[in-house]
Amino acid sequence: MQWNEIEQLIVDFVNLRCEEEWAINPRVFAADFAKAYRQLQRTHFEDPDYNLRLAGEAYCLKYHLQRMDNVNTALNFIHDVYPLLQEAQPSVLDVGGGTGSSTMAVSGWFTGNNVGNSLNIQYCEPALPMNSVAKVLVPRFLQTLQGNSSAAVPFVSCDINQELLFGCAATGRQAEKAIHDLVVFSFTFWKQEQREFARTAQLVLDIGRLLKSSAVMFFLTPDKPVEKSNS
Numbered sequence: 001m002q003w004n005e006i007e008q009l010i011v012d013f014v015n016l017r018c019e020e021e022w023a024i025n026p027r028v029f030a031a032d033f034a035k036a037y038r039q040l041q042r043t044h045f046e047d048p049d050y051n052l053r054l055a056g057e058a059y060c061l062k063y064h065l066q067r068m069d070n071v072n073t074a075l076n077f078i079h080d081v082y083p084l085l086q087e088a089q090p091s092v093l094d095v096g097g098g099t100g101s102s103t104m105a106v107s108g109w110f111t112g113n114n115v116g117n118s119l120n121i122q123y124c125e126p127a128l129p130m131n132s133v134a135k136v137l138v139p140r141f142l143q144t145l146q147g148n149s150s151a152a153v154p155f156v157s158c159d160i161n162q163e164l165l166f167g168c169a170a171t172g173r174q175a176e177k178a179i180h181d182l183v184v185f186s187f188t189f190w191k192q193e194q195r196e197f198a199r200t201a202q203l204v205l206d207i208g209r210l211l212k213s214s215a216v217m218f219f220l221t222p223d224k225p226v227e228k229s230n231s
């Protein structure tokens with residue numbers, strides 16, 4: 001699938017959502033959308049409120065494609081030095097998946113590189129406005145990805161959950177099972193890492209228990225690293 005097709009898919013989705021909301025109440029829609037969009041300007045300084053109404057639609061417009069590109073670049077880069085997803089049916093965990101950009105990037109990369117025969121992605125995202133966008137956008141993307149190709153493409157299935165990182169870690173603790181081949185944290189933490197470094201690090205370590213021994217876990221972070229507090 002080409003980048004311009006993905007961009008079109010995102011724009012069509014946001015357009016449709018805007019039309020739906022506009023039809024209900026244009027003034028409320030315009031005010032809420034502007035508020036959600038303005039929140040995203042805060043990302044380098046404070047946590048945006050991802051629970052704001054229309055936060056997912058605003059995020060889609062501002063960041064979704066760029067984040068997909070970031071993840072795709074990271075996958076190519078890592079794959080060059082350490083071949084990824086070589087298992088027949090690899091499993092991926094997308095933590096703090098937002099509007100689904102990493103899930104989509106990994107699916108696209110996997111089908112494009114033809115490395116296994118079916119991929120399972122577990123996406124978790126606590127903020128409902130982000131999660132509800134992913135619930136529409138990701139299946140639409142997967143359908144296009146798999147339906148458009150004349151060649152046989154590997155099958156990608158995706159489990160979309162509304163969970164906290166803590167939920168994932170707890171699942172790992174109970175299961176004590178190493179199941180994932182890849183774990184992606186794409187811009188998952190902003191101020192949380194600074195505010196609660198020790199706790200965040202512990203949660204990440206707990207998630208590490210879900211990795212198979214040959215697995216990879218990677219983090220994309222803001223370009224300006226946050227200063228760590230002493231806590």
Ligand SMILES: C[S@@+](CC[C@H](N)C(=O)[O-])C[C@H]1O[C@@H](n2cnc3c(N)ncnc32)[C@H](O)[C@@H]1O
Binds near residue numbers: 095098100126187
């Ligand atoms: C900047 S967005 C990134 C979304 C997506 N990964 C991307 O790259 O486009 C950060 C996301 O992480 C989620 N998040 C923040 N803290 C989290 C936690 N402790 N556990 C799971 N998700 C979390 C937020 O709700 C938000 O949707």
